[in-house]
Amino acid sequence: MNLIINTTLMVPIYEQIIDQIKKLIRDGELKENDALPSVRSLSKELKISALTVKKAYDNLEAEGFTVTVHGKGTYVAAANTELLLEEQKKELEADLEMAIQKGRRYGISDEEIRSLFELILEG
Amino acid sequence: MNLIINTTLMVPIYEQIIDQIKKLIRDGELKENDALPSVRSLSKELKISALTVKKAYDNLEAEGFTVTVHGKGTYVAAANTELLLEEQKKELEADLEMAIQKGRRYGISDEEIRSLFELILEG
Amino acid sequence: MNLIINTTLMVPIYEQIIDQIKKLIRDGELKENDALPSVRSLSKELKISALTVKKAYDNLEAEGFTVTVHGKGTYVAAANTELLLEEQKKELEADLEMAIQKGRRYGISDEEIRSLFELILEG
Amino acid sequence: MNLIINTTLMVPIYEQIIDQIKKLIRDGELKENDALPSVRSLSKELKISALTVKKAYDNLEAEGFTVTVHGKGTYVAAANTELLLEEQKKELEADLEMAIQKGRRYGISDEEIRSLFELILEG
DNA sequence: GTGGTCTAGACCACT
DNA sequence: GTGGTCTAGACCACG
Numbered sequence: 001m002n003l004i005i006n007t008t009l010m011v012p013i014y015e016q017i018i019d020q021i022k023k024l025i026r027d028g029e030l031k032e033n034d035a036l037p038s039v040r041s042l043s044k045e046l047k048i049s050a051l052t053v054k055k056a057y058d059n060l061e062a063e064g065f066t067v068t069v070h071g072k073g074t075y076v077a078a079a080n081t082e083l084l085l086e087e088q089k090k091e092l093e094a095d096l097e098m099a100i101q102k103g104r105r106y107g108i109s110d111e112e113i114r115s116l117f118e119l120i121l122e123g
Numbered sequence: 124m125n126l127i128i129n130t131t132l133m134v135p136i137y138e139q140i141i142d143q144i145k146k147l148i149r150d151g152e153l154k155e156n157d158a159l160p161s162v163r164s165l166s167k168e169l170k171i172s173a174l175t176v177k178k179a180y181d182n183l184e185a186e187g188f189t190v191t192v193h194g195k196g197t198y199v200a201a202a203n204t205e206l207l208l209e210e211q212k213k214e215l216e217a218d219l220e221m222a223i224q225k226g227r228r229y230g231i232s233d234e235e236i237r238s239l240f241e242l243i244l245e246g
Numbered sequence: 247m248n249l250i251i252n253t254t255l256m257v258p259i260y261e262q263i264i265d266q267i268k269k270l271i272r273d274g275e276l277k278e279n280d281a282l283p284s285v286r287s288l289s290k291e292l293k294i295s296a297l298t299v300k301k302a303y304d305n306l307e308a309e310g311f312t313v314t315v316h317g318k319g320t321y322v323a324a325a326n327t328e329l330l331l332e333e334q335k336k337e338l339e340a341d342l343e344m345a346i347q348k349g350r351r352y353g354i355s356d357e358e359i360r361s362l363f364e365l366i367l368e369g
Numbered sequence: 370m371n372l373i374i375n376t377t378l379m380v381p382i383y384e385q386i387i388d389q390i391k392k393l394i395r396d397g398e399l400k401e402n403d404a405l406p407s408v409r410s411l412s413k414e415l416k417i418s419a420l421t422v423k424k425a426y427d428n429l430e431a432e433g434f435t436v437t438v439h440g441k442g443t444y445v446a447a448a449n450t451e452l453l454l455e456e457q458k459k460e461l462e463a464d465l466e467m468a469i470q471k472g473r474r475y476g477i478s479d480e481e482i483r484s485l486f487e488l489i490l491e492g
Numbered sequence: 493g494t495g496g497t498c499t500a501g502a503c504c505a506c507t
Numbered sequence: 508g509t510g511g512t513c514t515a516g517a518c519c520a521c522g
């Protein structure tokens with residue numbers, strides 16, 4: 001389980017875990033019925049609190065990506081990965097659109113917005 | 124002073140006030156030396172704590188948008204358009220960066236992100 | 247009565263009035279039994295609140311520099327101007343000493359402190 | 370954390386906290402990455418409101434002396450000695466300026482102020 | 493446990 | 508009247 005946690009980001013740790021596990025499922029690296037690492041082992045591996053891992057797993061289960069079997073562990077559920085990808089793209093699209101509209105409201109030209117975007121992407 | 128407070132949002136009230144007052148200054152609806160509503164009157168009008176309004180005003184002053192005169196009130200500072208533009212660009216930059224990072228966390232390639240961005244910008 | 251009020255300073259207006267009237271008394275421009283301007287006329291002249299002038303006059307009276315005659319006005323009391331000057335110098339001395347000691351505590355050299363001082367004085 | 374609060378002073382409590390923590394950092398008693406006491410524990414220790422401590426910590430962070438990690442605590446930032454030196458010089462400058470202005474308000478000539486200053490510095 | 497926000501009301505200094 | 512500070516306690520998000 002190669003997850004990367006960045007505590008300097010303003011994104012909560014548990015959300016970073018959720019995002020990356022979703023990506024693993026979508027990419028097929030985690031398949032239906034595969035076992036996720038136990039809460040304790042993952043928390044040790046990432047050097048974070050077990051409660052934080054638990055919160056991520058709880059969220060994944062609530063969204064239907066995993067199923068937890070009491071006393072056994074957490075497993076990948078059957079998932080519609082295409083649907084997931086579409087949803088994520090729509091979310092990204094909405095974020096980008098909001099940013100662009102805000103820039104235009106501020107009177108910043110499309111050219112400037114684009115160069116700013118490229119600057120960050122090339123980063 | 125027509126400010127709109129949305130307590131259901133996860134955005135702190137004082138930040139909503141800051142954003143909207145900045146916008147009023149930017150749009151020229153609040154001009155240099157114009158008086159802002161007093162802390163107490165605005166708190167009554169918005170039905171929020173005076174401390175919350177105060178926090179917003181303190182931030183605006185710290186960022187140079189207003190000047191506060193003890194015992195008199197809070198006034199719009201000399202319109203520093205450069206400051207404003209810098210502010211706006213930084214905000215846009217932060218928004219774009221957050222969107223790009225989210226896309227990457229979702230496992231969407233930079234190429235896909237870029238084409239999505241261009242689609243919206245040209246859109 | 248040529249008083250100069252600077253609202254941009256962080257020194258309260260009433261204190262500026264007190265300081266300047268004390269100076270006038272010390273310099274002999276205001277002599278014993280001379281009448282001070284009425285609260286109302288001075289407040290009009292300086293374009294400040296009458297309450298602020300009143301506060302300054304109250305302080306002057308409390309310190310023994312003036313006497314107020316009900317229904318007539320405020321008059322300069324007999325004052326030991328030499329003593330006053332000494333006190334003011336001691337106050338200034340204490341302020342300067344505190345500043346210098348603070349600078350030294352910060353590890354700033356005497357030479358640097360002096361040039362800073364001259365910079366401000368020549369200002 | 371041995372901070373001393375003097376409520377009889379006219380200096381706000383949160384400013385006293387700021388000054389003393391800055392001094393601890395400056396003197397090396399608080400080093401990079403050291404944890405500051407939690408808002409709550411310090412407020413209990415000093416018997417003051419948690420909000421007051423929070424305000425002090427917010428200021429320290431805004432000035433770059435500390436970094437706050439949500440849910441974890443407040444830590445001393447990378448010692449920016451340049452920042453510190455600038456800070457200190459500005460403070461000294463402000464003190465000297467206030468003293469000089471006071472002397473002038475008292476009607477003491479610049480020459481007299483200078484000789485007083487030199488007397489103390491050489492003293 | 494931590495920090496982040498908010499409340500309702502108090503007292504003070506300044507105008 | 509204004510802003511400046513402080514309190515005592517609440518609820519939330521994060522770990």
